[in-house]
Amino acid sequence: MTAMAANAIAPFFAAAERVPRAIALVDDEGRLSYEELARRARAVSAALADRVNVETLVSVEAPRGRDCLVAVAAVLHRGGTVVFSDPGARSDLRRLAVDPVTLSAEDVRDGSRGDPGPEPAVSVRPEHLAYVCPTSGSTGRPKWVGVPHQALVNRIEWGQRTYPLAHGDRVLWQADPTFDFAFWEMLAPLWHEAAVVIAGGLGQVDLRGTAERINSFQVTAAHFVPSVLDALLRVAGAESLSGLRYLFLGGEQFDSGLWRKLRVLSGVRVLNQYGPTETCIDSTWFDAALYTEGPAVPIGEPIDRTSTALLDTDGIPLPHAEEGELGIAGAGLARGYLGDPRATADRFVPNPDGPPGTRIYRTGDVVSRRGDGRLEFKGRRDDQVKVNGVRVELEEVRGALRTAYPASETAVTAMEEGGRVRLVAFVADQAADPDGATVVAPDERLVERLHSAKVPTVVHIGSLIRNRAGKPDLPAMVEQLVQSEQRQTSHLSPPVDLTPTEAQIGKIWCELLGISQVRSEDSFFELGAHSLMATELAEILEESFAVELPLREVFDRDSLRDLALAVDELTNRV
Structure with missing residues (x-):
């Protein structure tokens, strides 16, 4: 392997010198050349000169888009460290005695009009922090992971050796910043004379829009969380991805059922990638074309300059074990958790199999080693789950529940339904049916405190069911919820009880929820739907009725009767 680049931004500016007129970015506003993107980044970098130096934390407060990309390039060019945060997150960073410089979209646009000025008199070295990324924390607050340039450089360079990008490639940037x-979607294309295509649908998953953009913008590489990709396939079909060269999956388990749907894509290389935030994006990979059997596609083998080990409960490597906790070492490791040396020391431990001073990260994920040496994901050791690709510490949700429902007993768990994970929070309510379980809208304080993917389905229950040890009996409460939902769906509704629109929408509900019949007064969410399913429903309704239906309408009009009325209003049937 050749020597690594010194930092994660210099290769972009080198590409801009080689191919100044090449397309660097494509979005709904048009195109930006490498020359223009580099000029804007240097101009914003110059505007930051008095406030930003090496490892100055800069909070980029521009949504996914061209201003955001300019901001990232400018901050890294100046030697700063990128963090994406909102006011709540900034408050949490200040708790850690960190007060980031803020850079808004307006700041970026104003700075872009300025003079690029001379190159900054700073040397951005491999060990300097490139970005800080939040991940779920067991204390109820996020942990802030500091990732150095060398880790990001290693990940991008490995990707280029494994699935090369070139002039003419277009990479879809759809991950939330x-x-x-x-960071791979933003920077890897710009290292290699390819273009970044900005995805639409800010703030929500836009399934049909994503499929249309992949085709109309001639995207050649895209990454999906498996559950989101599965929903897109149901809405747009596998043929919507036939123009890709590379299709990456990661963030949650890639099951065999999804692979069967993707096998029809000839000429598309499908790769399963695995890695926690603490090891810079991805640490292992597997080419799905090699998958033959098993409930899920393996997570494979380590990427370059990375090693893995199976650990026992004390974090000691088990050289001949077939199953254990996954430990990851090598060039991709983060520096640790910002302002939290105790948590850093707990998860980044000395590597007994590596050179003196090296560390290994304890992932908390249980894996098994196959006969060919490749790894298969088995589950979690700790109190952590993944929901639509987002890592969630259940204790973080418990803390938010205590704030939102201070006078009530609460408990939270994760339910797996049809290959998808749903977070469910049980809230004791004396007014609730003692033998039932009622889904209600979450308290505003819960929504304000948690990332949208971490907001659970809130279920009112007469009182928490407890086991003999006095602890909440989560399986029993889940069973009570399942039985309650089954009672909701076990009735028979003669077709004459439904209007034509209700009948058509009801059929779609039944297909999505796996039930037989619905009544006009039924609630989509009380029948077991979640936010990703709501997005899928909105997409299907728009196509079926040729209307533009905001996702908010699916949430606000969640009964079959009200949703049908909303569709009728849009189609002028009432």
Whole structure:
């Protein structure tokens, strides 16, 4: 392997010198050349000169888009460290005695009009922090992972050796900037004379829009969380991805059922990638074309300059074990958790199999080693789950529940339904049916405190069921919820009880929820739907009725009767 680049931004500016007129970015506003993107980044960098130096934390407060990309390039060019945060997150950073410089979209646009000025008199070295990324914390607050340039450089360079990008390639940037894969989507194309295509649908998953953009913008590489990709396939079909060269999956388990749907894509290389935030995007990979059997596609083998080990409960490597906790060492490791040396020391431990001073990260994920040496994901050791690709510490949700429902007993768990994970919070309510379980809208304080993917389905229950040890009996409460939902769906509704629109929408509900019949007064969410399913429903309704239906309408009009009325209003049937 050749020597690594010194930092994660210099290769972009080198590409801009080689191919100044090449397309660097494509979005709904048009195109930006490498020359223009580099000029804007240097101009914003110059505007930051008085406030930003090496490892100055800069909070980029521009949504996914061209201003955001300019901001990232400018901050890294100046030597700063990128963090994406909102006011609540900034408050949490200040708790850690960190007060980031803020850079808004307006600041970026104003700075872009300025003079690029001379190159900054700073040397951005491999060990300097490139970005800080939040991940779920067991204390109820996020942990802030500091990732150095060398880790990001290693990940990008390995990707280029494994699935090369070139002039003419177009990479879809659709990850939220707070998720680390966004840094590969933003920067890897710009290293290699390819273009970044900005996804639409800010703030929500836009399934049909994503499929249309992949085709109309001639995207050749895209990354999906498996559950989101599965929903897109149901809405747009596998043929919507036939123009891709590379299709990456990561963030949650890639099951065999999804692979069967993707096998029809000839000429598309499908790769399963695995890695926690603490090891810079991805640490292992597997080419799905090699998958033959088993409930899920393996997570494979380590990427370059990375090693893995199976650990026992004390974090000691088990050289001949077939199953254990996954430990990851090598060039991709983060520096640790910002302002939290105790948590850093707990998860980044000395590597007994590595050179003196090296560390290994304890992932908390249980894996098994196959006969060919490749790894298969088995589950979690700790109190952590993944929901639609987002890592969630259940204790973080418990803390938010205590704030939102201070006078009530609460408990939270994760339910797996049809290959998808749903977070469910049980809230004791004396007014609730003692033998039932009623889904209600979450308290505003819960929504304000948690990332949208971490907001659970809130279920009112007469009192928490407890086991003999006095602890909440979560399986029993889940069973009570399941039985309650089954009672909701076990009735028979003669077709004459439904209007034509209700009948058509009801059929779609039944297909999505796996039930037989519905009544007009039934609630989509009380029948077991979740936010990703709501997005899928909105997409299907728009196509079926040729209307533009905001996702908010699916949430606000969640009964079959009200949703049908909303569709009728849009089609002028009432």
